[in-house]
Structures are given as structure tokens and as C-alpha cells.
Amino acid sequence: MSLILKILSYLCLCAGVQCVHQVSWLPCKFTDEHVFMNDGLTETQHIHREAMLQFGQAGDTPVNPHAITFLITGSKLDLRRFVEDAEAEQLECELRRYSTGGMYVRWPFKGGHEYNRWFICILKHAKFTVTGFLRHPSDQPPPGQQDYRSWPAIGDRETLTTSVAMVIKTQSPSVRAGLGSQQKLHCQFAVDHKAPNVTVEWHRQHRGERTRLFSYNGRTGRSEGSGVGQRSLAGGDASYNLPFAKMASEGTYICSVSVIPLFVSLDISLHIEEPPRVSLNTGPALSLQEGGEKKVSCDVESYYPLDVEIVWHVQDAAAVGRRVGAPLPKELQNVLLSSHKHNQDNTYSLTAFFYLEASLKDSGKQYTCSVSHQSLRMPIRKSFILTVEEPSSWMSNLLFGFVAVTLVVVLLVLLRYLHSARKRAVQKKPY
16 A cells, blocks of 8 residues: 555656656757858857757657757667756756767667767756767768868758767766865766777866876776776776865866767866864953953964955844844954965965953953855854953052051051160160
8 A cells, every 4th residue: 555655646746846757858059050261260150049859759749840859769878867866947958069070980870871960968957967979860971070161951940860879977067175085076978889999088177287187998998097997987987086185186177988989078176175263362251351452363274265254243142042133243343354374285374353442331242253165054153252340449449558558657656666665675674
């Protein structure tokens, strides 16, 4: 009975929210190209055309007869399987032509056509990016190295029957890493036929410099560099393992996969983020006498990148935690900032301080240093409560001083009298 209820619940869910694996079509942006010569220079005009990505069988009626239809028929690769965790409205679909640069290699498939026209389909999501090659059989040989100058025309309502030949995916298009952390930069690929001669490479690009980290040649079976397991490559996993993130690790990592005549790469951005350490130069309670002054500092240390926001607030301690009727904290305006300190590990430190002049009206108030940084989900807050004591009055001090002086004078007089009396007593003796 419980199994039947689960099945019914699943059917109801998929009826309300259409699952990507069951989606039969997606609207796409098809960027066509028109290449021409202008005063001896080659120029490209990008033409944005309405298109549909439709899944089905050859001969199916287009969902939108007024758009170009890229009909994806069955093959060993189902493009929807690589995006099955997302909903259709969360996907951004792009289509464009692909030039083989005049390179011709017969693609292994069953069919009557010898040649192919190639298209790239890019599906973007906040959590992943998928790129697929669509193969459209053709009886026309490629026009040569500069095939982009004579693209075959595509009608506004034309249907192109295609199949997926190769797919590459990353689940980490943007990675935020802390210093010393271990990161896995995901890169997965699949090809529609067995034992392809795959070439896999990883590069890192930063500030104009490009460095090769790893390469693998499927034809020779040789690899250079480290970070990718050769056994995992056999299953289509080309993920790069970064064992220890440091400042020099920051940059754009490029995973490229090639199966002649196809070549595709994915960019993965690695950002180093180190959260700050925040401390105050005072404890959770600060006691001052009225009129006293103290320099209060909020030290923000060892953070990266540079941008950080430090704000001092003050509010009544009794209002802290109250949700209704509590006044908002007031931002202090007399806060000064030190110069940024560049540490040896390339992190930064900064101090925000102010001079606190104690007043009885401020007694019982809570002072809070709030630090915001892109590495933090929530700001770090450090607080102390101020207690101001009333100093003793000047009359009390004067009276205390007068009494003390009087006692000293009386004591001196008594000592002098006793000394005189003892001296006289000694003189009266007959011997």
C-alpha cells in the first residue's frame, strides 16, 4: 500500500512540476553567423534566431512551427540525463554552429550519409554547465578549412534532425576555496561510441599566463602532469584534484576534451576566500569613570580578498534581542580606519577604532563591531557593554584632605609636647 502511495505522490509531483528528464522541448537562442569580407578584413555578423530544442523521433511534428527546430533523436547519449536534477525553467539554452576547420574524420555511426554538419548546444544552470555536440548527417562534403565562410543556409522554419555525439559537463563552474582546503574541480565527458581516441587537458590561466597542469592522450595512453586519475578517465571522469589551495591556486581552470574533429572546453573559476578573524581590545564588559577616555579597537585579521566592511554600532543593552518596539542600532560616525596591512601569506588585516569618552548617559549601552566579507554568510559581530561610574565629589576629597592634615598636625604637636615633658622630667632629678 505504501508503495502505491509513493507512486501516486510522484505522479502528482511530476504533474505539477515537469521534470527535466521528461521534458520534450526547450526554447533556445540560436546564434547564427554571417562571415564576409570588408576592406580585406574578415568580419562576422551574429544573427540571433528563434529556435527550439526538441526531443523525439525522426519525422515528429515541430512544437513551434514558426521556429528553427533542432530535433534530437535517440542515441547512446541522452542529453537530458546530464541535467535531470534541474527544472526546465532553470535552464538557459544556447545553440550555435561548429566549425571543424576543414578537418574530416568519419564519425562512427550507422546511416547512409558520409558527412556531418555540427552544432553546439550549451545548457547553463546556476549549479552546472553542459555542452553537447549535435550531429546533423549530410551528403555534402565540408567546404574546406574556412567552412565558416560558406555555412549552409538554415530556413526560419526548418527542422534539423540531429543526435548527440559528445557531451561535457561541470558541476563546479565557480568554486570558492579557503586556504589549505582540498578541492575537486568537476569535469565529466561522454562519447556516443566505444574506445574513442580522447585527448584530455587541464590548463590554469591567471593574469594572462596559461599553464598546462595535466594532459592525457588516449591513442598512446600516456599522461603528463598530475591531478587526474587515469583510471577515472576510462569512465569519463576527468575531474582535477587540487590537494592544497593557496593564493597561487587562484585563477581560471580549463578542462578540454577532444575527439577529432570535435574539441570543447569548460572554464571553472577558482576564487580564494579566507574569512577574517575578529577581536576587540577590550573584554565583554568595560568600566570607566565619567569623563574617562579609552581607545577601542576592532581588529580584523588574515582575510582575503581585500574588500571588507567594518561598522561600529551602539544600542541599549536592554533592547538587544527584542524584536518588537526596540530602537535600531545607531552607527558610530567617529570611527577611524588604519592602513591595510599586507601579511606574508598575502592575506590582509585592518583595524577600525574610535575614542570612547565615558558619559553617565551611555552607561549600560552595548557597542558592537560588525564585520562583513564575501567569505562570510553572516557578518561577524563582537560586542562589549559599557558601565560608567560616577566619580567622588570634590567636597569629599577636600574634607578628607583637611582631616588628614589636621590629624598630622595634632600628632606632631603631641609628639613635641611629650618630648618636652620628658625633657623636663629628666632635669628635676637630684642626681
